[in-house]
Amino acid sequence: MNKAHTSDHLPKSSLVPPRPMDLSEKPLLQVRSVSKYYGRRVGCEDISFDLWPGEVLAIVGESGSGKTTLLDCISTRMTPTSGMVNYRMRDGTMREVFRLGEAEKRFLMRTDWGFVHQNPADGLRMTVSAGANVGERLMAIGKRHYGDIRETAADWLEQVEIARDRIDDQPRAFSGGMRQRLQIARNLVTGPRLVFMDEPTGGLDVSVQARLLDLLRGLVAELGLAAIVVTHDLAVARLLSHRMVVMKEGRVIETGLTDRVLDDPQAPYTQLLISSILQV
Amino acid sequence: MPDTISSIVKTTPVLMTDVAKNFVMHLRGSVTIPVVSGVNFALRAGECAVLGGPSGVGKSSILKMIYGNYSADCGQIMVAYRDTMIDIAKAEPRTVLAIRRETVGYVSQFLRAMPRVPALDVAAEALVGQGEGLAEARLKAGEMLARLNLPETLWQLPPATFSGGEQQRVNIARGFLTDHPVLLLDEPTASLDAANRAVVIDLIREKKKKGVAMLGIFHDEDVREQIADAIIDVAHFAERAKRKGQSQGAMVGRPLELT
Numbered sequence: 001m002n003k004a005h006t007s008d009h010l011p012k013s014s015l016v017p018p019r020p021m022d023l024s025e026k027p028l029l030q031v032r033s034v035s036k037y038y039g040r041r042v043g044c045e046d047i048s049f050d051l052w053p054g055e056v057l058a059i060v061g062e063s064g065s066g067k068t069t070l071l072d073c074i075s076t077r078m079t080p081t082s083g084m085v086n087y088r089m090r091d092g093t094m095r096e097v098f099r100l101g102e103a104e105k106r107f108l109m110r111t112d113w114g115f116v117h118q119n120p121a122d123g124l125r126m127t128v129s130a131g132a133n134v135g136e137r138l139m140a141i142g143k144r145h146y147g148d149i150r151e152t153a154a155d156w157l158e159q160v161e162i163a164r165d166r167i168d169d170q171p172r173a174f175s176g177g178m179r180q181r182l183q184i185a186r187n188l189v190t191g192p193r194l195v196f197m198d199e200p201t202g203g204l205d206v207s208v209q210a211r212l213l214d215l216l217r218g219l220v221a222e223l224g225l226a227a228i229v230v231t232h233d234l235a236v237a238r239l240l241s242h243r244m245v246v247m248k249e250g251r252v253i254e255t256g257l258t259d260r261v262l263d264d265p266q267a268p269y270t271q272l273l274i275s276s277i278l279q280v
Numbered sequence: 281m282p283d284t285i286s287s288i289v290k291t292t293p294v295l296m297t298d299v300a301k302n303f304v305m306h307l308r309g310s311v312t313i314p315v316v317s318g319v320n321f322a323l324r325a326g327e328c329a330v331l332g333g334p335s336g337v338g339k340s341s342i343l344k345m346i347y348g349n350y351s352a353d354c355g356q357i358m359v360a361y362r363d364t365m366i367d368i369a370k371a372e373p374r375t376v377l378a379i380r381r382e383t384v385g386y387v388s389q390f391l392r393a394m395p396r397v398p399a400l401d402v403a404a405e406a407l408v409g410q411g412e413g414l415a416e417a418r419l420k421a422g423e424m425l426a427r428l429n430l431p432e433t434l435w436q437l438p439p440a441t442f443s444g445g446e447q448q449r450v451n452i453a454r455g456f457l458t459d460h461p462v463l464l465l466d467e468p469t470a471s472l473d474a475a476n477r478a479v480v481i482d483l484i485r486e487k488k489k490k491g492v493a494m495l496g497i498f499h500d501e502d503v504r505e506q507i508a509d510a511i512i513d514v515a516h517f518a519e520r521a522k523r524k525g526q527s528q529g530a531m532v533g534r535p536l537e538l539t
Contacts, residue, residue, distance in 0.1 A: 015401045015408050015417075021378045052374055210395035217394065239394060243373045257348060257373035264350040268306035275307060 019054040019224035026088065028053045028194060028226050029074070034083030036069050042250040043069035047083070049245065049255065053193065054224045058241035058258065060231055060273075066250035067230045068198055074228065075115060075196045076105070087194075110140045114187030118199035120179035124171050124186065130157060131167040133186050141190055156185040160215060177208035181215065188219065195220075197229045201236055213239050234277055238262055246270050289360040293383065293462050293493045294323035294346060299355030299369070300521065301341055315341050317521035319355065321512050323462065328484055328494040328507050333514035338521075339497045340389075342514065343464045345369065346495065347386050348376035359383060360461060381409055385460030387468045391447040393439055400425065400435040403453040410458055417457075424453040428479055444471040456483045463487060465496035469503050481506050 027050040036043035044066035051057055059067040072078035074085050076097055085097045089104075090112065100108070117123040124133050134153035135143075143149055154164045160181035162174075171179050180200065187195060200216065201209040217240060220227055231237055237244055237258060244261045246254040246269065254267040265271045288295075299319040305311045316338040323329055331339040344350035345368075346357055352369040359368045361379050368376060368384075380386070385406065393402045404421035408414060425435060428449040434442065439450045448471050455463065465484075469477045477500065484507045487494060495512075498504045504511075 015397070015405060015414060018381075018409060021374070021381060023375060023378055055374060214394060214396045242377055256351075257376050259349050260351060260373075260376075263344070266304070266351065268310075271306045 016218055016222040018221045021054075025052060027051060028055075028088050030084075030086040030094070031074055032084040032086070034070065034073050034080045034085065036066075036073050036078065037081045042066070044073065044247070044250040047252055049252075051194075051226055051228065053226055055243065056220055056225075056227045056229060056241045058229045058231055058237035058244045059247060060234060060237050060244060061247035061253075062232060062273075065247040067232075067247050069250070070247070071196055071198055071228060071230045075113065076109075077115075090193075110137065111190045112192050112194065114190075114192040114195035116180075116183055116187055116195060116197040116200050118202045120171065120176070120183045123183040124179065126172050127170055129168045129170055130162065130174070130182055133171065133182060134189050137186055137190050152189065153185075156189050157182070159188075159219070160185045161211070175208075177204055177212060180204065180212055184216070184219070188223065188225075191223070193226060195225055195227045197227060199231055199233075200229065201231070201233065209236075216240060234262060234274065246273065285365060286363050289363055289365060291325055292322045293325060293360035294495070295356070295358040295365070296321055296342075296346070297356045297358070299342075299345065299357060300353045300524075301338070301345060301350065302353055302521070302525070312525060314518075314521035314525035316514065316517035317524050319517045323493040323495055324509075325461065325491045325493050326488050327509040328488060328496060329510040329512055330504055330508040331495065331497050331514050332511045333518065337514045337518045339514050340466055342517075343386070343466055343495065343497065346462075347380065347384055347464055383460060384462045384464065385455050385458050386464045387451055387455030387466060389448075389466045389470065391439055391451045393450075395440065396438055398436045399430070399439045399442070399450045402439055402450055403457065406454050406458045420457055421453060424457055425449070428453055428476055445473070445476070448472060449476065452480060452483070456487070459490070459492075461492055463492050463494045465494060465498075467497050467499060469498060469500055477503060 029051040032048050034047045035045045047070055059070060061067050069078070073080040079098065086094045087097050087108070088094050097108070115123065131150055131153040134156050135149040138149050138152060154167055157167060158164055162178055162181055171182055174182060201212055204212065213236065229240055241258045244256065244258045245252055246261065246267065248269050254261060254265065254270045261270060262274060265274050296319050300317040301315040303313040303315060305313060319342060331342060333339060341350055345352045346359065348368045348371065355369065356367050357369045358365040359379055361383050366375060366379060368379060371379070400418055400421050403425055404417040407417040407420060422435065426432070430446060430449045434446065439447050442450070448468070452468050469480050472480065481503060484494065
């Protein structure tokens with residue numbers, strides 16, 4: 001009997017023991033009554049939720065529902081018109097992110113947070129090598145030893161299923177799926193605790209998308225990352241997230257455990273959204 | 281002597297009290313469809329209770345409410361978690377996930393698996409979720425798939441292209457491998473042949489010996505006779521829901537404004 005595949009060697013797998021769950025844990029992020037107005041137009045309005053360590057939250061809704069505005073407000077890429085965002089720093093203290101000093105803010109943006117853009121070109125430097133794209137985030141946090149940086153970068157390329165020998169190639173020479181995986185490596189190399197993702201699988205072929213989802217799911221579980229994922233694709237939300245927020249016209253329509261929202265939607269809009277999914 | 285919480289946790293890991301469920305169909309003029317009402321029962325450790333009644337009567341809805349997959353409109357669904365009982369109908373999403381990881385396992389009727397993940401890993405997943413090492417979990421998953429007569433040539437393939445019966449066996453392996461103290465079974469034998477049905481019956485008997493509380497839906501009378509310790513008549517809860525719905529005039533709804 002051939003038992004090779006069960007014990008002797010372990011094929012790469014998204015199957016990793018999830019981070020132990022501790023219900024007495026405190027939230028990592030608190031969003032309180034965040035609103036953003038563009039003149040008199042509502043971007044997002046009165047949004048509040050908590051996010052716990054290791055939890056993946058999906059924000060879903062049609063284009064124009066305010067999900068990207070909300071993501072940009074929480075991640076400080078945009079300043080909300082009103083409201084508060086609190087984040088638990090590594091020393092355990094809860095800090096208001098818009099009142100952090102420059103040094104602390106830099107630490108969040110460069111180390112403790114990651115941001116994965118829909119278009120990899122927005123999150124990568126297209127004309128420097130793959131290795132430099134990953135190594136740059138390490139240098140930003142004070143790593144100086146060239147050999148170590150290159151070695152870490154190569155390890156991360158491997159983690160996101162890019163061959164080590166592509167380390168000196170520029171992302172321009174990569175396919176869409178590879179670019180997106182490189183962007184993920186660049187974000188995760190500093191060991192962040194919270195990653196924001198804006199349509200991370202948007203614009204990819206389904207087979208490439210499946211591979212990326214599998215990879216993301218494994219990495220998120222393995223590293224115990226918390227993540228906020230904006231997507232209009234309910235299938236992506238189902239596979240990736242624990243909890244879901246449904247948005248429409250800048251407001252939260254429904255929120256809850258992902259499979260509960262998808263299988264037993266309560267709000268009229270959520271029912272409409274889910275009944276509109278194409279079946280394969 | 282009154283029951284202490286810790287003894288209830290061990291002897292009666294699921295307690296449903298006055299649970300009711302309606303579907304409000306907003307796309308059909310907000311029609312309220314009553315499902316069940318006044319659901320009262322307890323699951324005992326080491327026993328398999330079977331939900332009885334015709335198709336569409338609300339059996340799956342009851343299972344899904346205990347799993348936290350469907351919301352309940354009222355009542356309590358107390359489920360054992362560590363040394364306490366938690367009302368899963370009102371629990372936070374992360375609490376529901378913790379309960380699923382440790383307490384309540386579920387064998388669904390249809391497999392919903394991650395694309396690209398091979399059958400062996402799909403089967404091993406819940407076990408890994410409970411902290412088992414990957415190599416050990418795969419070994420156990422392989423043994424279970426072999427026991428369910430799933431050809432070894434299929435183990436490394438993603439189950440999306442499998443037949444209904446093959447998918448169901450992956451699902452059964454995944455659900456029965458863990459040591460959840462509560463196991464919900466949604467027609468696990470529906471598309472199996474006689475030999476594999478017998479394996480599932482054995483698996484259920486083994487779970488009983490280990491003190492697992494089970495609640496299942498089985499349309500196969502022969503299977504039901506061999507494993508049921510109690511039959512819960514869901515038609516009774518469904519009738520109650522209909523009577524209640526009529527008395528409240530719940531069938532009258534307002535049309536949905538589609539934008």
